[in-house]
Amino acid sequence: MTDDPKRRLFNTFATVAKALGNGHRLELLELLAQDERSVEALTRLSRLTFGNVSQHLQQLRRAGLVDARKDGKHVFYRLADDEVVKLIASLRRIAERNLAEVDRVVSGYFRERDSLEALSREELVARMQDGLVTILDVRPPEEFAAGHVPGALNITVKELGERLGDIPAGQEVIAYCRGPYCVLSFEAVALLRKRGFEARRLDDGYPEWKAAGLPVEAGPASD
Amino acid sequence: MTDDPKRRLFNTFATVAKALGNGHRLELLELLAQDERSVEALTRLSRLTFGNVSQHLQQLRRAGLVDARKDGKHVFYRLADDEVVKLIASLRRIAERNLAEVDRVVSGYFRERDSLEALSREELVARMQDGLVTILDVRPPEEFAAGHVPGALNITVKELGERLGDIPAGQEVIAYCRGPYCVLSFEAVALLRKRGFEARRLDDGYPEWKAAGLPVEAGPASD
């Protein structure tokens, strides 16, 4: 099209941005930020048709945002790079700061956000060194097994009511899940507080933790 | 459209990405990363028509990426936030790592890149503390005046040949300009080396320096 190198670079960068410019694709990327998944699994987890998911994934692949691996009948997709999580986080930050729309949605549906006094990753790292916190991962066991914050306890929100006994008393609980807008940790903190625990949320989730290069642990649930 | 809050958020984030999904708009953002500019100035600097520039700017504004200020007959646009520079840098990093196209363009037109041994921001900060480097800003004086790395000398590539005497001998020169793909600093380093100076490039430019929160200085050229 053009042969001005600067322009060609801008156009190439634009193709990456274009791939991010669709809500469904961002949703797929969020799902992939948890763990690699097959097209079938992604179809189940999103509300799209099979063929449509496949096409979106291929756009993401052309843009270099995801990679694919074939295993038997299944094709497993995963993020090409942890930098993708950072890119999306950067997108989110700009949207949060500069678009009133985000405020309205967030304050409408995630109202307790501030009242639950979210903790930053840095603060959590500091607390972990002191060793006086219980870290609670409220995601499903499969996602936990694919990777989690070292030493975290895995109890889903559903089980939480019956497993309060597994949580060490007397020290603060920090709950996290899939990301900044994942409601699971909000619910967990609300429940824990009602039952007398001192509990707070991590202000984002596992993918951001991993992308930041902080240590992770993998394997089956630790209980 | 939908009232699933998660989906509404993704759609909102997607509108920001969509605004970035066009080479011309990325070019406008790069120009704005230097300094605020009027629609007229941007029309001159890009190869777009006046009306088209205006429309692109309005898309950028709707996406919360730029702000506008009216002064007399002119409307001046500027980046809404330094985070925008970081977002674009993140986009660039992913494109560089994962798309062969970028490699081809970069190695075709910016071949000397590696041979000129670019220096990172962090390394430059360390060198500045030792005080044994000359920092050379090769951008036009207007851009220099709008903000530059503290202590930098402003000499454009055009003047450089006749003003070598202004450069302290015996210490390394670090040149920078508008960003990682700005050719000015490549040319400056090539010229300086030919004339016997020890010279290297900063691996990105002023906008990235500023966005990283490093100290900046403003005002007329320091010579």
Next chain:
DNA sequence: ACAACATTCTATTATTCAATAGAATAATAA
């Protein structure tokens, strides 16, 4: 008030994109 200028708005057209359905591949199971 009028003319000149910078900018935005509107309408039009060509291009690109999203979603759907159905055909084509490719791997496994019977």
Next chain:
DNA sequence: TTATTATTCTATTGAATAATAGAATGTTGT
């Protein structure tokens, strides 16, 4: 081999986007 399942590819439709030209708005200078 045939059937089954997971996935990709192709074609089609309707929707969104980009570029252009020209009208409308608003500000400054006379």
